[in-house]
Every structure is written in C-alpha cells, then in structure tokens.
Amino acid sequence: MPNQDSTPHRRTAAAPNCAPDGSPGCTLRPTPSSASEQGDEKLPTAPQLPEPTQCLENDTPRRRALEARVLHKIAEAEGYGFTVDEQRMLNTFFDMAQEFDSQRDLLTICVLLPMIYFDQDVRVYLRTGQRTWKLARCLHIPAQLPAFEPPTRAAVRGCNFYAPIKARKDTSELMGFPLEHGVLGWIEIAGGAALSSARQLFFEKFAGRIGSQMHNRMARSKNREHLAFIQNLVADIGHNVIVPNMTFKLFFNRLRGSISALERLLVDAPDDAPQQFLSELDKVQAHLRAQYEEISRHYEQTSLFLETLLRRRHFEEGRYVLEKRLVNLRKQVVEPQVERFRPRLCDRGISIDLSMGGLPDKPVQLMADLGLIAQVYANLFSNAVKYTRAVETTDGHGKKFMAYGWNIIPDAFGPEHPGVKLNVFTTGPTVPENERNALFHPGFRASTTGNEHGTGHGLAFVRQVVDLHGGHVGYEAAPLGNNFFIILPIEPDGD
Secondary structure: OOOOEEEEEEHHHHHOOOOOOOOOOOOOOOOHHHHOOOOOOOOOOOOOOOHHHHOOHOOOOHHHHHHHHHHHHHHHHHHHOOOOOHHHHHHHHHHHHOOOOHHHHHHHHHHHHHHHHOOOOEEEEOOOOOEEEEEOOOOOOOOOOOOOOOOOEEEEOOOEEEEEOOOOOOOOHHOOOOOOOHHHEEEEEHHHOOHHHHHHHHHHHEEEHHHHHHHHHHOOOOHHHHHHHHHHHHHHHHHHHHHHHHHHHHHHHHHHHHHHHHHHHHHHOOOOOOHHHHHHHHHHHHHHHHHHHHHHHHHHHHHHHHHHOOOOHHHHHHHOOOOOEEEEEEHHHHHHHHHHHHHHHHHOOOEOOOOOOOOOOOOEEEEEEEEHHHHHHHHHHHHHHHHHHOOOOOOOOOEEEEEEEEEEEEEEEOOOOOOOEEEEEEHHHOOOOOHHHHHOOOOOHHHHOOOOOOOOOOOOOOHHHHOOOOOOOEEEEHHHHEEEEEEEOOOOOHH
C-alpha cells in the first residue's frame, strides 16, 4: 500500500480550494500569474449543469440494472479462473487492438499472441458468404483444411479445438448476407483437443473478443464508405440538382414574358374587337398570371430549401452548419410561407385569423440562417394544415382557424439579452398533458394526430434548428387549441 503522503504536492495544491470530494460547493481559484495580477487574464467559466436525466441519481432503475450487470460480470470473470498469463494476453490483445486499425493487423495479433504467450498455433477462419469460408490468418498453412460444417459452439474435432467467433446482431448488415447461427468465423487451435477444459474455455472467450473487435472494424470501414459516398453525393447534388434547378429561373422569365405579351395584346386591342373575346382573353391572362405567381413562389421556396438542406458544409462536418445573415422576419420568412400555404389552408376550410393580435408594426430583424428558419415555419404551417380542427367558440359557433404572430421578450436569455417569441396557433383538441414533453422528440406523434399521415420528424427538425440558433421551443395548451412557439435570441447585429 503506497504511503498517503507520497504525493504531497497534489494534496497541497487542491486542499485550500476544494472540498475533499470535489463537490460543486468548492471554489477553484486560478494560479496567480503576471497576467492575472495586471487584470488581463479571464477567469474560467463554470460548466453548464446537465439535464436531470443525465445524472444517475435521477435514473435509479438504469443505475441498478447496470450495477447488477457489473457485479454479474465480476462474478463471471472470477468463475473463469484465468491464469495470470491468460489475463495478460487478453489485456495485451485489447491494447493492441486499439493501437492497430486494420483488420489485417488484428488478425495477425490473433495468431501471434497465443504463440508468444503459450506456444500455441492458432488459425482464424472467416465467413465469406452465407455458405462459404476462408482461412483468413495463420502462422503455418495446415496440410489439410477442415471439411465439416463449422461448429456453432466450442467443440473438439479430431486433434484440434474449435471456438466460434460470434457476431453481433447487426453484423450481418455490415457483411451483406445472413450469418447462420450468428457465427462470423471460428478459431482453430492446433492440438487443442489435448488442452485442459480451463484453457479451452480461455480460447472460447478469446474468440468472443475477436468477434467484438471484428465488428468494430467492419463498422468503421462501412462508415468510411458511407462518408466517401456522401462526399460524392454532395458533388452530384451540386451538379445534377442545384445547378439544373437554377435553369428553371430562365423558364419562369420566358413564361412571364409571354404573360406580359398577352397583357399588351389586351391593351393594344382595336376598338372594334369583340367584347366577349376581350373578356375571355382577360380571364386567361389573369389565370396565367395567378398560376405563374404561385409556381414562382413554390420555386423560390423549394430552391431555398434545397440550397440550405443540401449545403456542402453540412455533409463535410456531419451536422447542420448555420450561415447567419440579417433576416427580416416578416418579409423574408413568415409572409412567403403564409402565401405558400394559403391555398392548402383554404382547401381544408382553415381561415387565418389575425384578430388575436401579435403582429407588431415594427420590423423584427434577426441574425439567422434564412433557409433553416424558413423551413422551421414551413414545418409549423404544414402541421397547421394537417391538424387544425373545428372548435365551438363561446358564442356557440364552430370555427376552424390558425393564427401566427410574435412578441419581444426583453430578458428572454438573461438581463439585457432579448429574444423574440414566435407563435403558431391552431384550433383543435389540446395535446394530452402526459404527451407534451415528448412533442419535439424524433419519431413521436401525439394521440391527437388521428389518421393524418406523418413521420414525427417535423417538430424534431424544428427543435434541432432552434437549438442551433441558441433558442428554445415549446408548447402551450390554449382554450381553443394548441400554440407551438419558438424563442430566438435577438443578437446585437440584428437590432
């Protein structure tokens, strides 16, 4: 047992400033320096508190289950009775498996360690297809390869001992074919039939560790393939989607030119032209103009979403990357989405009621990613189309409507850190209280959604984008329905 005073410098450095258990109540003071004496050194910031569910004290069932599993594994390991050299070999195998990345090196380690530690000749066989195998690694090629169905459990065949390399449940997905009995391969211990049952058990457990490491390497390799595919996909999207989509602008310009020519015909029509003909021509022109404007709006929003969601940096960094700029909330985000969804709302008999207020005259400008915030509103309005239901008002009349608006919250993110709360309200039955905390979780759909088609992804996307902007999402039950809201910070550059 080492002397407790053998490292006095550590205890001396921590004792004046910290409680013995390092509890949150202690205060850590920075080491004095010339910079701090001059007042130039910034004090370290305290870490954010975790969510309650991240602390084991608030997840007792999970903690007890894992503790029981740990105790079981300890008892199981003690029951194996591995020798010191066997333990050392397993530790060496684990360390070297982390050090060498390739599958080829892993297989080399698998046959070298038994030879170095126990002078034991081991061969590794791996499945290459549903019914085919190969000798993947060995120190010496045997005179004759085994010609029997590989065992699904440890077994003696002739003079040798065989232990299966078990796969994980999802390994077959990485391999691309079913793994019968979950066996990825097996190890052959030459002359293993003469080994003690304890040593055979050791090699059986060794084979299990090989399977785990093999799975990890195949998963990493598959991930690298996926990343390479995504990188190529990004280039293909730019070449085959984004650029061709821009050519639609040319088609729209030509269509607008034709509509303008038709308008000129109406203006320049001779006085003796038949009135009925002119009236019909005017209707055609008005219809074309309305269709053009609607198609043009959809094109502009679709282009914005394509260019935003398929942004190259998202794929390169493996996450959404914000490209913030000054955004006029009303003109650039809300009104385009209102006009885009207005026909669909009308088709379902949903009116837009702005009598509740919430549309301030003063423009609100934010530093935000225009495409992603516009997609947030698109998801909220899409839900309004699907889930708005008629309700009975206080005067006894049925009403089916949505409303939207926003208001400034001066200290939404702390003193002198304002935010804007953006609301989308819809009439209908409120979400049950026990379901509200899960509304913004991926894949969740409330019981009030009925038979409407949906994936439960829309609100999860909303939360993801708002979190990236440093904001909050939320839900409020109201007397006539449901209010979904987001709160975004108003940054100094956006004032």
